[in-house]
Amino acid sequence: VGDKVMVLARSGLWQEVVNVPASQTFPMPEGMSFEEAAAVLVNYVTAYMVLFDFGNLKPNQSVLIHMAAGGVGTAAIQLCKTVENVTIFGTASASKHESLKESGVAHPIDYRTMDYAEEVRKISPRGVDIVLDPLGGSDTSKGFNLLKPMGKLITYGAANLITGQKRNLVAMAKTWWNQFCINSLQLLQQNKAVCGYHLGYMVEEAELLRSVVAQLNNLYNQGKIKPKIDSVWPFDQVAEAMKRMQEKKNVGKVVLVPQAPKEESKKAEN
Numbered sequence: 001v002g003d004k005v006m007v008l009a010r011s012g013l014w015q016e017v018v019n020v021p022a023s024q025t026f027p028m029p030e031g032m033s034f035e036e037a038a039a040v041l042v043n044y045v046t047a048y049m050v051l052f053d054f055g056n057l058k059p060n061q062s063v064l065i066h067m068a069a070g071g072v073g074t075a076a077i078q079l080c081k082t083v084e085n086v087t088i089f090g091t092a093s094a095s096k097h098e099s100l101k102e103s104g105v106a107h108p109i110d111y112r113t114m115d116y117a118e119e120v121r122k123i124s125p126r127g128v129d130i131v132l133d134p135l136g137g138s139d140t141s142k143g144f145n146l147l148k149p150m151g152k153l154i155t156y157g158a159a160n161l162i163t164g165q166k167r168n169l170v171a172m173a174k175t176w177w178n179q180f181c182i183n184s185l186q187l188l189q190q191n192k193a194v195c196g197y198h199l200g201y202m203v204e205e206a207e208l209l210r211s212v213v214a215q216l217n218n219l220y221n222q223g224k225i226k227p228k229i230d231s232v233w234p235f236d237q238v239a240e241a242m243k244r245m246q247e248k249k250n251v252g253k254v255v256l257v258p259q260a261p262k263e264e265s266k267k268a269e270n
Contacts, residue, residue: 003027004028006028006038006041007026014235014238023206035255035257038253039255042071044075044216044227047075050132051132059085061087062130063076063089063131064091065077065105066143067134067159068092068105069252070252074228078226082219082224082225087106088105090108091110094110117145127146128148128151129151131144131147131152131153132154135159140155144182144192149191149192150193152193153192153193182194227253229253231254231255238256
């Protein structure tokens, strides 16, 4: 009672008071803000497990990170920097490239104006060792084809199903139709691996998650990772917060809080 904690739950966290099992609570490191804590678990646990548990990231390897300026993307970049001499390729709109370079992305690629697969091949003709795929659809196939022998593709989302402000069932169906399929014999011949990850289905793995969070807390205390907060929004501005993400304007995590931060409240009063 009275401890500051981070929590995991599959849904129901957009409210002022929540109940979660004690096994899904994790102590916050000393000095961490609540906004940072809100940006840690989903993003950093996902990035850590796909890079290290599935990806087995090692020194001198290369990684392609899609949506590199988003929450999981920024977490993955920071975690890659904890391993020696990892080359990072990151896709994002051009306006975010300077920020990505500062954070450690060697090769930012504007996916809107160029074919990222071609750009990766120009720099690394053999491809990359790990592809982090939150996109789905035909991009999963492109990612698989970019892998070197013994490379690993980890798919952890299907962002391509979200086509705009309104649902486009035809576009969604096309994305679904283009989902990547491969059989075990093809994998055998290619010497590559495909992994699937969804944190929402890991909540029962309390011991495993606790060990990952302990590793992340150590990295935070060492100053090797720090959640990047793009913006903080009160509940009554949730539509604007979602719009910022949908328009791909955020660099880092968009955080919801029950009430506007005190500084903003004072400005509004003035």
